[in-house]
Amino acid sequence: MRYIKSQMKQLVKEDVRLQQKLKQLMVEHDLEKSFALKALYHAEVADSGKYMEAYRELDDLK
Incomplete structure (x- = not known):
């Protein structure tokens, strides 16, 4: 799995906790x-x- 900025933005948009972690x-x-966003990807997704x-x-929706 690889980092895709648009997917990560969508994931953060849909989750309040990730929004808070991003701001933090x-x-x-x-x-x-x-x-x-990239740091959050490596910390929470990868x-x-x-x-x-x-x-x-x-990713499957695409």
């Missing part, structure tokens, strides 16, 4: 949104993360 990453590490299935479902 941006503030704590002074990151731009695009970098924070390598059997909590949101891997939801991310895969978005």
